[in-house]
Amino acid sequence: MSQQASPIRIGIAGFGAIGKAIARRLDDGIPGLKLTALGVRDADKARAAYTFKEPVAYVPADTLVEHCDVVVECAPAALLPEIATPVLKAGKRLLVLSSGALLQHNGLIDVARAHGGQIIVATGALLGLDAVTAAAEGTIKEIRMVSRKPPIGFAGAPYVVRNNIDLHAIKEPTLIYSGTAREAATGFPANLNVAVSLSLAGIGPDQTRLEIWADPTISRNIHRIEVDAEEARLSMEIQNVPSENPKTGRITALSAVAALRKLAAPLRVGT
Ligand SMILES: NC(=O)C1=CN([C@@H]2O[C@H](COP(=O)(O)OP(=O)(O)OC[C@H]3O[C@@H](n4cnc5c(N)ncnc54)[C@H](O)[C@@H]3O)[C@@H](O)[C@H]2O)C=CC1
Numbered sequence: 001m002s003q004q005a006s007p008i009r010i011g012i013a014g015f016g017a018i019g020k021a022i023a024r025r026l027d028d029g030i031p032g033l034k035l036t037a038l039g040v041r042d043a044d045k046a047r048a049a050y051t052f053k054e055p056v057a058y059v060p061a062d063t064l065v066e067h068c069d070v071v072v073e074c075a076p077a078a079l080l081p082e083i084a085t086p087v088l089k090a091g092k093r094l095l096v097l098s099s100g101a102l103l104q105h106n107g108l109i110d111v112a113r114a115h116g117g118q119i120i121v122a123t124g125a126l127l128g129l130d131a132v133t134a135a136a137e138g139t140i141k142e143i144r145m146v147s148r149k150p151p152i153g154f155a156g157a158p159y160v161v162r163n164n165i166d167l168h169a170i171k172e173p174t175l176i177y178s179g180t181a182r183e184a185a186t187g188f189p190a191n192l193n194v195a196v197s198l199s200l201a202g203i204g205p206d207q208t209r210l211e212i213w214a215d216p217t218i219s220r221n222i223h224r225i226e227v228d229a230e231e232a233r234l235s236m237e238i239q240n241v242p243s244e245n246p247k248t249g250r251i252t253a254l255s256a257v258a259a260l261r262k263l264a265a266p267l268r269v270g271t
């Protein structure tokens, strides 16, 4: 990209904990990128929440494609198809944070293929997806992940509701789920996108094993990953500081910003 090339126009679908943090960073200025539109339900509320230095369009999330080259999806998971489909049909790129929803809507990958679009799954609140995708080029034997959050981080999760788990009664670290990443995606749609992202980087959602602990002794969201591959053994842990949304680690938005920066940068580090 020459220095004179037009900036890549970025749209953000969802103006919550992640969307606001990404928007602020873009508004502060990132070379080669320009925030042009926000996909929101209530434009007046969004306007009141933040004043941008540069003008930004406030539009329904499913029309962002008219204003942008790249759309960042950071809205409730159920909205993924309506946000993603127009972007992919236009052959554009979509950076996805609600990666868990890709499992129920994997037809979106066919839409991307058919129209020359691209779905980019952000590393998000996780780490090491570069090394996991590298290992997946060889032979991975096993991937296990253990996630721990303060109990309040699981409030409202369908699995918790269905199993009548009283989060307030949990006084010591408690294993609340053990199973595959695929089952976790439906049981914890707002909590375990990371497990699905890991599974898509590695050996798939049915082979990736996951334990979830509700832990009142911690204040961070902790994800520990063990990968046993023929070419390497990976042992990784991330301890995330929760954002204004206690389910979401603060690093998640920064991961999206880093991914966006790489779209326009002359030097790109990491796969
Ligand atoms: N991949 C990863 O590592 C992670 C992914 N996530 C996922 O990212 C997504 C966003 O997370 P947060 O920002 O923490 O959630 P949030 O709840 O703070 O923000 C979502 C925003 O979307 C807005 N919204 C609702 N309906 C809308 C509509 N029809 N059109 C436009 N906007 C609408 C809400 O008003 C809210 O402001 C969630 O699906 C979450 O599960 C969260 C953390 C880590």
Ligand SMILES: O=C([O-])CC(=O)C(=O)O
Residues within 6 Å of the ligand: 125, 189, 190, 191, 192, 193, 194, 195, 221, 222, 240, 247, 248, 249, 250, 252
């Ligand atoms: O922020 C985290 O620790 C992970 C998270 O919520 C998710 O994967 O949805």
